[in-house]
Amino acid sequence: MDIRIRFLGAAGTVTGSKYLLEIDDHKIMVDCGLFQGLKELRLKNREDFPVNPKEIEAIVLTHAHLDHSGYLPKLCKEGFNGPIYCTEATADLVKLLLLDSAKLMEEEADYAKKKGYSKHENPEPLYRTEDVERVLPLLRKFPFRKQVSVIDRVQATFYNAGHILGASSVELEVTGIEQKKKLVFSGDIGRYEEPILYEPDVIKDADILLIESTYGNRKNPQGNPVEKLADVINKTFDRGGCVLIPAFAVGRTQNLLYYLKAALDQKLIPEVPVFMDSPMAIAATELYVNHADYHKLSTNEINEDDSFLSFRRNLQLVRSHDASMAINYVQKDAIIVSASGMMTGGRILHHLYNRLPRKNDSLLLVGYQAEGTRGRKIVDGDETIKIFGQMVPVNCEVVVVDGLSAHADQDELLRWTSSIERHPKRTFIVHGEKESATVFSELLNEIYGWNTEVPAYLDSYELFKGI
Template sequence: MNIRLKFLGGARSVTGSKYLLEIGSRKILIDCGLFQGHKDLRLRNWDALPVDANTIDTIILTHAHIDHSGYLPKIVKEGFHGIIHCTTATAGLLEIMLMDAAKLQEEEAGFAKKKGYSRHENPLPLFDTSDAEAALALIKGHHYKHTIEVAEGVSATFFNAGHILGSAIVVLEIQGKSQTKKIVFSGDLGRYDRPILQNPEVISEADILLVESTYGDRVNENEGMEDRFAELINQALERDGCLLIPAFAVGRTQLLLHYFKTFMEARKIPEVPIYVDSPMAISTTALYQQYPEYHKLSKKELSAPSIFDYPHIKYYRSQEASVSLNSLEKNAIIISASGMCTGGRILHHMYHRLPKRNDTLLFVGYQAEGTRGRRILNGEPTIRIFGIDVPVRCHIEHLDGLSAHADKNELLKWLRNFQQPPKMTFITHGEETCALSFSDTIKNELGWSNVYIPEYLESFELFAGV
């Protein structure tokens, strides 16, 4: 039995994670994400999958972020009909996120047709709500550390990755004729000693390892991060404007609310209204009560009123309520998705607030190459939104310390748990410069030699005649 690995995404980029494992005649796909960022990456979403979807036996997800799960409705549309395995909390998140992603696809196609800024006469969504519903029907959730058989002779175990609610390190064990091989997929690794989530769990051995490298070339702000965050908030409010924060609905928004409550109670920042304008973020916040085993918040912190029910936090679901925020001139904080400004309600807020000199746009998460967020951080004077070039006149700020991704030192801390180097280590889910830098770091600091940075669609033979 031969075992091969093909990289259908997440190779020299931070999006579109898809890793096809071929074990003899069986095919297992680990992660099933959408490409985001540069146009040439996004166009891959519209291409036919490089493998017949109908031939894939099962899919295993590390977590619910769209760059790891958002292609599920499309792959089901293309013919996949097997089981989709993930943690129970990821399953809960996917019920929210896939439907939201489908509605966004439908709304953006409809808006493009109405405004006439698509080059297609009748722009269509990549997938629709019926495709999302079909994908959700195939999902099966599992608890951490509960080993399941995903194919004949192949078992999977999920371990806490500490990245978002339900995020997992996936450990596959493949039973051959005379030996067992272990393949570890890090997924996205979280940070250490964070307020809400547990640390990434220790994995000590692997024959083959895939490790992410989103922040593989840098160390995030840690020392004094909270003081710096409070300072940025105060500076924004002192400008007599509003503070707009693009934030991922899953994980980042909840962490922000924790800090806002903490800062206000400590009188580090003024008591101003905080508007959470993201229906998905609101629904996601409720899941923390439903899945208490996936975080370290206490029952007291989650009981009414919970840390997410602070009197100054206003949750806005309706479109009408969202539009009403355009009239706010000062002394308000608005949190909206998506975190990289690729779609969703944040675009409407940016359309209205980027030209305002007193307003502040604060980035608190990773901005992939080619996204609006990265282009703004790079200093572009105008940003195209809804087919219109919007001038960027507001204040732009960036805070790395709130990222849910492990930085270079934290990735190394996790890797040092391995008792011996894997036979092969693949650097994934990182822009090329980050992956190259992290590969050098692993070789120099850990002394590992067989480290690879795969290309898109590149295949590797992991084992022959197992």
């Protein structure tokens, strides 16, 4: 038996995770993510797929974030029709995220058409809701740590990765004619000091390892996130402004609510309204109730009136579009949490449009901002940002708190790899921008003597021959 791998995304960049495995003449894929951020990357979403989607027999998903699942509707539209294996919580989140993604794409195409700012006369969304409807019946759900058969001779096991609800590292066990081989895909690895999710599972053995490297070159000590948040919030209120926090609707928003409630409980911040302005985040938060096995909160912690999912006096769930627009009239003493986290679309855009020019307001960035996104441009200090086809000045205070990200930092990535007892034959460093991936590659080589490589887009490697 021969095994090859081809990198169809997240190679030298953090988005578009897609790995094609060719096992003799069978093709399966791990992750099926959208490219986001830089235009040259986003354009890849529209290019012809490098393999005929009809030839792919099955897909295994590490987690629900769109940069790992958001290309599924496009692939199904083009003929993929096999099973999609993932954890139970991932399946529910994928449904939410893909439906929302299609809706945003449809709205954006309509808007661009109306305003005439697209170069195309008839801008078409990458996919539509009907394409998402093709994906949903293909999802097959499994719990953590249960071996499942993907195709003949290939078994998958999902291990907790601690990144978002249901997020996993995937181990594929391939049974050759004479030997078994383990291929481990780390997925996105979370943080170890996490209030809601369990810490990442220990994985001891890998013949081939693909490991993410989002923060492969950075240390982000967590410190006390509640105090850090309170500090930014209080300074903003002192000058009579509001705090705007863009956050991934799935994962970051729930952690933020947890910390904001803690800040209120400890009386570190005044009793002010917290607007959760993302219908998807509201729906995602409700899934914590249905998937109790996937987090460490007790039933009481999530069901009480005063839980972080619905804290009494302060938390206002904003569902309608009109209610979202009405927040623009709030001048001071409020916290607004909205999506998307990298400010690439969604309701956060109208908040930014209104608040970036306001000197008294603060924009608090808590997640990773990929190259080419509005978020990255703001972190890099751009003075104006394009929103709805207009240049908007950035006058508000911008504060970045890296310790609140859902990604392991360099030390935590090393903690994760330290449990692997036997040298993998090959280790591929993926899901990181070039510098970060290169630094981490060199580090693994230096510390463990591992044979590491940073693959490029469309690179193909023969992993095993005649096993």
